[in-house]
Amino acid sequence: MKVVLIKDVKGSGKAGDIIEAKDGFAQNFLIKRGLAKPADAQALNENKQQKEAQAFHRQETLKANKELREKLDGIKVSIKVKTGANGKFFGSVTNKEVADKLFELGFEIDKKKIVLSSSIKSAGVYPATVKISPEESAKISVEIVAE
DSSP, X not given: OXXXXXXXXXXXXXTTOEEEOOHHHIXXXXXXXXXXXXXXXXHHHHHHHHHHHHHHHHHHXXXXXXXXXXXXXXXXXXXXXXXXXXXXXXXXXXXXXXXXXXXXXXXXXXXXXXXXXXXXXXSEEEEEEXXXXXXXXXXXXXEEEEO
């Protein structure tokens, strides 16, 4: 019996897959528990439309991520930090402070997606990477200015 999986089923397939299952397994387990529905014309059509919609949304997300990477690449973020008498910082500059500065510039980036090359404990220019998605990442530079 052909069925369309509604949810992931270990050993059978993922949601949206069309599988051939034994009649008893399909009727008594998959359909009864709401894990699958019979693969009639309507179910197959719905499955096809869902897959097309998912592909479209994936393409739109990839396009938006690419545009964001192009905007972010090469941006220089300047952060002012208070220093002591000998020019040392109190603590270090974190990715949260970089995320806050990017937010001021109009980019809403989660602090977890910003990777600093090393801990920033003195004035200077440091490279950083913004991981937008697994496929896209942007290189920015962080300039630390002593107040």
